[in-house]
Amino acid sequence: MxxxxxxxxxxxxxxxxxxxxxxxxxxxxxxxxGFIASSIANGxxxxxxxxxxxxxxxxxxxKPSDVQKLKSAEMLIWIGEDVDAFLDKSIDDLDYKKxxxxxxxxxIEPFLLKGEHHHHHxxxxxxxxxxxxxxxxxxxxxxxxxxxxxxxxxxxxxxGHEGHEHHHDHExxxxxxxxxxxxxxxxxxxxxxxxxxxxxxxxxxxxxxIEKNVAEFNRTLDEQSAKIxxxxxxxxxxxxxxxxxxxxxxxxxxxxWNSDALFMPQFHAARDIHDVYYLKNPTHAKAIEEPFxxxxxxxxETGGDSGSRGWNYRFDRDFTRQLLLRSQGTVLSAHQLAxxxxxxxxxxIARCFRYDKVDATxxxxxxxxxxxxxxxxxxxxxxxxxxxMFAVEIAGATEVKYVGGYFPFTEPSIEVxxxxxxxxxxxxxxxxxxxxxxxxxxxxxxxxxxxxxGIDRMALMALGLNDLxxxxxxxxxxxxxxR
Numbered sequence: 001m002x003x004x005x006x007x008x009x010x011x012x013x014x015x016x017x018x019x020x021x022x023x024x025x026x027x028x029x030x031x032x033x034g035f036i037a038s039s040i041a042n043g044x045x046x047x048x049x050x051x052x053x054x055x056x057x058x059x060x061x062x063k064p065s066d067v068q069k070l071k072s073a074e075m076l077i078w079i080g081e082d083v084d085a086f087l088d089k090s091i092d093d094l095d096y097k098k099x100x101x102x103x104x105x106x107x108i109e110p111f112l113l114k115g116e117h118h119h120h121h122x123x124x125x126x127x128x129x130x131x132x133x134x135x136x137x138x139x140x141x142x143x144x145x146x147x148x149x150x151x152x153x154x155x156x157x158x159x160g161h162e163g164h165e166h167h168h169d170h171e172x173x174x175x176x177x178x179x180x181x182x183x184x185x186x187x188x189x190x191x192x193x194x195x196x197x198x199x200x201x202x203x204x205x206x207x208x209x210i211e212k213n214v215a216e217f218n219r220t221l222d223e224q225s226a227k228i229x230x231x232x233x234x235x236x237x238x239x240x241x242x243x244x245x246x247x248x249x250x251x252x253x254x255x256x257w258n259s260d261a262l263f264m265p266q267f268h269a270a271r272d273i274h275d276v277y278y279l280k281n282p283t284h285a286k287a288i289e290e291p292f293x294x295x296x297x298x299x300x301e302t303g304g305d306s307g308s309r310g311w312n313y314r315f316d317r318d319f320t321r322q323l324l325l326r327s328q329g330t331v332l333s334a335h336q337l338a339x340x341x342x343x344x345x346x347x348x349i350a351r352c353f354r355y356d357k358v359d360a361t362x363x364x365x366x367x368x369x370x371x372x373x374x375x376x377x378x379x380x381x382x383x384x385x386x387x388x389m390f391a392v393e394i395a396g397a398t399e400v401k402y403v404g405g406y407f408p409f410t411e412p413s414i415e416v417x418x419x420x421x422x423x424x425x426x427x428x429x430x431x432x433x434x435x436x437x438x439x440x441x442x443x444x445x446x447x448x449x450x451x452x453x454g455i456d457r458m459a460l461m462a463l464g465l466n467d468l469x470x471x472x473x474x475x476x477x478x479x480x481x482x483r
Contacts, residue, residue, distance in 0.1 A: 026195075027069050029078040029087060030057050033102070036188055037077055039217045040195045044206050045074065050087075060086045070094065075198060079103055100198060107190045185225045192217050235369050235394060235455060236349070244345045244371065249332045251351065252279065256288045256320040258327060261296050261334040262409040263437040265311045266319055277353050279323040288320060292338060295441040296320075306436040325353040329368035329452050330409065336372060337434075337442035343375035349455070367455040368429070374448050380412070383431055383449045387416040390451075391428055395458040405430055409438050410450060422466045429453035 026047045028034040034049040041047055050066050051057050057079075062070075070076060070090055080103035081088040091099060102108070196214045200207060236246065259271065269275075295304065297317065303310035329350030336346050348370045369390075373382065384402065391400045397418035405415040410432025417425050431451035439448050459465070 025069065025073050026075045026077065027073040028076075029084040033077050033079070033191070036192050036217070037195055040192050040210065040213050041199060042213050043209055044199060044203055044213075048073075057084050057086065062086055062090065074098065074202060075100065075195075077102070077195065100194060102191060105190060105194055107194075108187045185221050188221060189218055235458075236347075238389065238394060239347045239369075239371065242345070244347045247332055247336045247346050247348045249326070249335055249348070249350070251326055251353075252323055253326045253331055254285045254288065254320065255322045255324065256293065256296070257334050258324060258331045260300065260315075260320050261292065261438070261441065262330055263299070263435055264408045265300065265313070266316055267313070268408065275354060276327050277325040279325075283323060284318070284321040285323060286321075288317075292441065293317070293320070299437050299441050303437070304440065306440045308435075308437055310437070326350065327354050328352055329370035330450065332370050333372045333450055334438070334442075337439060337444055337448070340372070340374055340442075340444065342444070342446055343373075343377075345371070345373050347371035368452045369455055370450075370452050372434070372448050372450050374444065374446055376446050378447050378449050380414075380433070383414065383433070383451070386449070386451060387414070387429075387431060387453075390453045390458065391416055391418050395428065395461040397428075397461055401425070403427075405432075407432060409435055411435050416453075418461060420461060420466075423460075426457070427454075428457055 026037050026041055026045060028037050028047065028049050030051050031049050034047050038047040048069055050062070050069070051060050067090070071094075075098055076087075076091075076094060077100045078084045078087050078091070080101050082103065192214055196210050199210050203210070240246070255266075255271070259268070260266065264271075297315035297320075298304040298310075299306050299308075300311050300315045301313065329348065329352055332348040332350050333346075336348075340346065350368050350370050352366055352368055354366070371386070373386075387402070388400060391397045395418060399419035401417050403415045403417055405413040407413045407430055410430075413430065413432035415430050416428045418428050419425050429452050431449070434448040434450050439445070460467075
């Protein structure tokens with residue numbers, strides 16, 4: 001009897017323990033939102049994340065354990081159906097007072113549409129005022145794309161004020177919206193403030209602690225933002241001191257500039273949906289500027305005047321207009337070739353998006369510094385000197401090696417590798433001399449050196465980190481002290 005009683009008591013305790021743990025939880029859709037929530041809820045309640053590290057919310061499916069978490073959660077934080085589609089139906093079954101929908105926070109909308117990191121291409125001249133890309137016909141079809149999100153179901157989640165039932169029957173230009181909201185300090189602060197407001201309603205007795213957590217979150221966020229800005233500025237300052245001119249471009253690009261102009265065949269594996277984020281609406285740009293379209297098409301099909309035989313296939317002029325998020329910084333170099341001076345030296349800082357598995361040295365959203373040097377006298381020695389500057393002077397590496405690589409747009413191609421004290425050897429970036437198939441189409445007849453170096457990876461070495469994900473950790477103090 002005693003044994004049976006103890007067994008029953010143990011089971012009951014386990015159930016009660018599980019229930020307590022499950023009920024005292026904030027659940028977020030993705031890890032970055034979990035970082036924000038856990039910072040604000042520190043010492044108040046626990047935070048759980050649905051989508052595991054390395055997985056994507058775009059194709060995630062809820063597990064039975066996830067459903068249980070949702071039912072027992074005291075608060076659910078998600079971005080919205082445009083990103084967290086796997087939660088769309090489950091939201092309807094929850095108490096709207098428990099749900100915080102990030103896309104419905106009115107305070108963040110101006111940053112999403114007009115933020116400093118979100119350059120959207122509203123036809124030539126809007127984004128590049130005073131920065132002529134020499135391709136005025138390269139319009140990205142932003143005009144008149146009045147796509148409507150007409151969902152047949154009602155969402156009873158928060159829409160800037162509680163208790164407001166809304167139908168997603170509104171018009172907005174998602175082409176200018178980037179829902180990777182946690183990369184903007186201003187937006188992260190707005191999200192943190194809204195989480196704090198909901199926690200205050202649930203835990204009024206914890207007001208002082210919640211306000212303290214918000215203040216600490218804002219302080220550490222500002223501190224880390226300043227460090228990242230300093231890292232970026234050091235790259236810019238170094239290149240500017242060497243006489244380089246800076247170039248820039250939109251986050252939203254076409255297949256033409258992202259790949260075709262770089263002599264990447266249209267059947268290349270990197271065009272697969274698993275590597276590139278395509279836009280859902282609108283899907284295509286209106287046009288690609290001539291004569292670049294015809295020149296690139298001819299080189300792909302026959303080689304044109306480049307001295308090669310091309311790829312020997314029929315160039316798809318509809319496919320080349322397809323819109324996507326910039327997957328590589330080299331697209332900036334392709335644009336610059338169309339208007340570059342000879343001799344000339346140019347560089348840019350490019351934020352790129354790639355459907356990649358996240359690990360210690362890979363992120364799906366990352367920064368690169370891109371550059372080109374044009375001139376009759378440039379050669380591999382010039383290129384190696386630039387690569388060494390990035391590896392040694394900026395990243396702070398003591399061991400550097402150069403490895404032969406392959407890129408469709410350069411020949412020869414060189415990768416620069418550095419040795420990390422914990423991770424060992426890893427690639428810092430790629431480089432080479434642009435192939436004639438790339439330069440001829442843009443009207444360039446001199447050698448062009450090109451490189452793409454990972455700024456996040458340089459920071460990994462320079463800041464003494466062991467994992468790129470630590471750049472976005474809530475443990476800012478731990479990251480700071482590690483250096």
